[in-house]
Amino acid sequence: MRGPGASFDQLAERRRPEILAYLVRMLGNRDDAEDACQETFLRAHAAFGRLDGAANTRAWLYRIATNTALNLARGRSRRTSRLAETDPDTLAGMAGAGVEAREDLRAVGRTVATLPPRQRAALMLRCFEGLDYADIAASVGGTAEAARANVYQAVRKLRAALGKGPA
Numbered sequence: 001m002r003g004p005g006a007s008f009d010q011l012a013e014r015r016r017p018e019i020l021a022y023l024v025r026m027l028g029n030r031d032d033a034e035d036a037c038q039e040t041f042l043r044a045h046a047a048f049g050r051l052d053g054a055a056n057t058r059a060w061l062y063r064i065a066t067n068t069a070l071n072l073a074r075g076r077s078r079r080t081s082r083l084a085e086t087d088p089d090t091l092a093g094m095a096g097a098g099v100e101a102r103e104d105l106r107a108v109g110r111t112v113a114t115l116p117p118r119q120r121a122a123l124m125l126r127c128f129e130g131l132d133y134a135d136i137a138a139s140v141g142g143t144a145e146a147a148r149a150n151v152y153q154a155v156r157k158l159r160a161a162l163g164k165g166p167a
Helices: 008-027 030-050 057-075 088-095 099-113 117-127 133-140 144-161
Strands: none
Touching (some): 099 144
16 A cells, blocks of 8 residues: 555555566566566556555556556567576576475476466466455456456366376
């Protein structure tokens, strides 16, 4: 929530690291994520004065970041996300895993890259950012039930693709 007297600079300083980490996971490339993060905060700055003082600024920033990432992903000439091509050391660091998990992480990255954009965003926001379904809905658009369904479908597809359960 936006507290009394909260400035955009304070908000940006507090939220930039988590927004950047989210964008790295969404886009799979630190350079693209840095660009998307900068664009996110430029857009947020332009709209900050119109934001309701009681608004959930965290969900608001994630919505801007998600839209920015999806627009960037749509603009790519390739169909798949660069998450699948991300260096295994980067993936291991993102998930906090050791060296032995690199191939599994690479497979997860390739599978996540094939998810529809809303499912991918909802999964990232839930699993990595810890947002609840209401905040995911505010971030990607739709209802909390739709956010829950997107996360469920993403997990179901991941399990099926990785041989961990039915499709």
